[in-house]
Amino acid sequence: MAAKSASARDVWVIGGNRIPFARSNGPYSHASNQDMFTAAVDGLVERYGLEGQRVGDFAGGAVLKFARELNLSREVVLGSKLAPETPAFDVGQACGTGLEAAILIANKIALGQIDSGIAGGTDTTSDAPIELNEDLRKILMDANRQKSVGGQLKTLLPRLRPGMIKPEIPVNREARTGLSMGEHTAITAAEWDITREAQDELTFHSHKNLAAAYERGWQEDLITPYLGVEVDGNMRADTTLEKLAKLKPVFGDRETGTMTAANSTPLSDGASAVLMGTEEWAKERGLTPRARFVDAETAAVDYIVKQEGLLLAPAYAVPRMLKRNGLTLQDFDFYEIHEAFAAQVLATLKAWEDEAFCKQRLGLDEPLGSIDRSKLNVYGGSLAAAHPFAATGGRIIANLAKMLEEKGSGRGLISICAAGGQGVVAILER
Amino acid sequence: MSIETLQSSPSSGSLYLKAALGMTPLARGRGKDVPQRTLQLENIAVDSAKLADYCRVTEFTMRDTLPPIYPNTLAFPLHMKVLTAGDFPFPAIGLVHVENTITQHRPVKTDERLTLSVRATPIAPHAKGRQFTMITEVSVGDELVQVAESTYLKRGGGDKNTAAQRPEGAGAPGELPQIAEWKLPGDLGRRYASVSGDRNPIHMYDLTAKAFGFPRAIAHGMWTKARCLAALDNRRPDAFKVHVAFRRPVLLPAKVAFAVAERGDDADQSGLDFAVRDVKKGTPHLDGTLRPL
Numbered sequence: 149m150a151a152k153s154a155s156a157r158d159v160w161v162i163g164g165n166r167i168p169f170a171r172s173n174g175p176y177s178h179a180s181n182q183d184m185f186t187a188a189v190d191g192l193v194e195r196y197g198l199e200g201q202r203v204g205d206f207a208g209g210a211v212l213k214f215a216r217e218l219n220l221s222r223e224v225v226l227g228s229k230l231a232p233e234t235p236a237f238d239v240g241q242a243c244g245t246g247l248e249a250a251i252l253i254a255n256k257i258a259l260g261q262i263d264s265g266i267a268g269g270t271d272t273t274s275d276a277p278i279e280l281n282e283d284l285r286k287i288l289m290d291a292n293r294q295k296s297v298g299g300q301l302k303t304l305l306p307r308l309r310p311g312m313i314k315p316e317i318p319v320n321r322e323a324r325t326g327l328s329m330g331e332h333t334a335i336t337a338a339e340w341d342i343t344r345e346a347q348d349e350l351t352f353h354s355h356k357n358l359a360a361a362y363e364r365g366w367q368e369d370l371i372t373p374y375l376g377v378e379v380d381g382n383m384r385a386d387t388t389l390e391k392l393a394k395l396k397p398v399f400g401d402r403e404t405g406t407m408t409a410a411n412s413t414p415l416s417d418g419a420s421a422v423l424m425g426t427e428e429w430a431k432e433r434g435l436t437p438r439a440r441f442v443d444a445e446t447a448a449v450d451y452i453v454k455q456e457g458l459l460l461a462p463a464y465a466v467p468r469m470l471k472r473n474g475l476t477l478q479d480f481d482f483y484e485i486h487e488a489f490a491a492q493v494l495a496t497l498k499a500w501e502d503e504a505f506c507k508q509r510l511g512l513d514e515p516l517g518s519i520d521r522s523k524l525n526v527y528g529g530s531l532a533a534a535h536p537f538a539a540t541g542g543r544i545i546a547n548l549a550k551m552l553e554e555k556g557s558g559r560g561l562i563s564i565c566a567a568g569g570q571g572v573v574a575i576l577e578r
Numbered sequence: 579m580s581i582e583t584l585q586s587s588p589s590s591g592s593l594y595l596k597a598a599l600g601m602t603p604l605a606r607g608r609g610k611d612v613p614q615r616t617l618q619l620e621n622i623a624v625d626s627a628k629l630a631d632y633c634r635v636t637e638f639t640m641r642d643t644l645p646p647i648y649p650n651t652l653a654f655p656l657h658m659k660v661l662t663a664g665d666f667p668f669p670a671i672g673l674v675h676v677e678n679t680i681t682q683h684r685p686v687k688t689d690e691r692l693t694l695s696v697r698a699t700p701i702a703p704h705a706k707g708r709q710f711t712m713i714t715e716v717s718v719g720d721e722l723v724q725v726a727e728s729t730y731l732k733r734g735g736g737d738k739n740t741a742a743q744r745p746e747g748a749g750a751p752g753e754l755p756q757i758a759e760w761k762l763p764g765d766l767g768r769r770y771a772s773v774s775g776d777r778n779p780i781h782m783y784d785l786t787a788k789a790f791g792f793p794r795a796i797a798h799g800m801w802t803k804a805r806c807l808a809a810l811d812n813r814r815p816d817a818f819k820v821h822v823a824f825r826r827p828v829l830l831p832a833k834v835a836f837a838v839a840e841r842g843d844d845a846d847q848s849g850l851d852f853a854v855r856d857v858k859k860g861t862p863h864l865d866g867t868l869r870p871l
Contacts, residue, residue: 178627179626190812
């Protein structure tokens, strides 16, 4: 078990900014990852007076990105109002990208390598990278290796087929199981006996909580409008349990399945960024830090042979992090659990209550226990806000830091599941 | 001065037809001076798909505010309507765009409804001919947010006593350090035409450009200016004035050098100077200055 370093410096989340999230092929259809990320960063720069300033480092990423976007974060910095002397690097950990980027920035600050940094992420499913047909790509690469034009033509012409015009479209599918994330979660939902009613109820609260946050103006220092959009497009403030109950299952068995288009996150577009730094750095600039970024943990499960739930890795990450910090699952004022699917949130909570799972799988003496559900995703979650993959981490960190600042003191848990059977979790305190 | 408010943006295709007819002996009844009327379009909403296409061709990042040069692009059909009016003193085709100044009082949000109003100034003498300036005012409600001035030259019958105007504050060509090389593809004119509506034949194909005395198709001056502003987009204040003088046309395809230098921090001296010139020969294509307001 890793131990926390005593010499580490306190890292503070100073604030965040995001653009409203939009449903795929909606208002951001023509915006690129770089456009959206730059908009989110420039909103952050404006809010915290960072124009022309060099921050220590900038980490960000996108799950779906073009090969030409290999230096996406640096290009975002160069197109933003930050000083061009701000270095940047790309991070990729599927849906954990945004939170992992924040962990990397936090670690650098904690070690004294930098005093400030920005972490974030962006994703678009509307402007997604479509690749050349794989057969065509191989032929083109073979032709490229030929020295003469004649040789290139000889390599190309006999092998070209009309069917090669069909491109490769990115799919949401686990390479090693051939199942989509929804299909994997349908298995988990059935295994943990997660009911349709429970999933719809979580979904309902997600929308209601987010709508209430907008109603109160709570999002005002967390969001800047983009392309005329001011509110998350996926939010359904007027949804009811009756409406949710009418939807047909979309994953698992089409008759008896429990997962619908509402209790699963839709494909969406958006970007977010979080400003972090030491307390001194913030104070020198007249900024009030919101919450400390205390610790983080990443876990992965064998969802292939051992058939663990693809999205249940946070169930492993959280107890390891709790032990290191001498905490119990109940020692939190807020729980921010990313709602990829309502079923995955509920299965995670159920796993922590389950004696057999906690003893056999997590190696604990007793279950972690239940959480107070009124503390879960109190300003809405991904089911309502939607989930532009790499942008979700920044949304959650910024929200939780503000919640802790408002409360005055307290502790919050962040849990994000990611493709490949991974989980990224963190603790914020104030 | 009369103000004519149009119900919709005129189609630039039919205006080019009119412009082409304006070159034939059929055209008559031209006025002696620029007619003093204002054309106006109200309640113009930006189409985000078109804006995105524009941003891709000019390399602007698509932000929540418009590229500062974009409202001027939206007003292009009005410019053409002014230039092709029967009583306009010169045929539209054959006018040379020599200078362009944009004064932005504040950034324009992508979802703001714009009023565009266009008028031309009276003819003034120029060393190489006669000139006039097309003035585009961009307003949101009653607030004037931007003014664009495009100066056109009609060659011939110049007044040698008129000193050739030098753009304010511009350094001599060649003084600025080159920071980038841009490769401009042969179809750039067509690509920019499709996002700006400016289908002037001198930009479309070598053949159509030859008909007007150019050896090859030439890049739109407003593309070149847009590309410069895109490169400086995060290095300028919100309220600013950007002036460019168009020098020699860029023959497509081309490799051009972009040069830029930051000026001092003195209040009246700050800003950026920039230029576009031929990579090999250094032939100046564009000289520009950007100053905070």
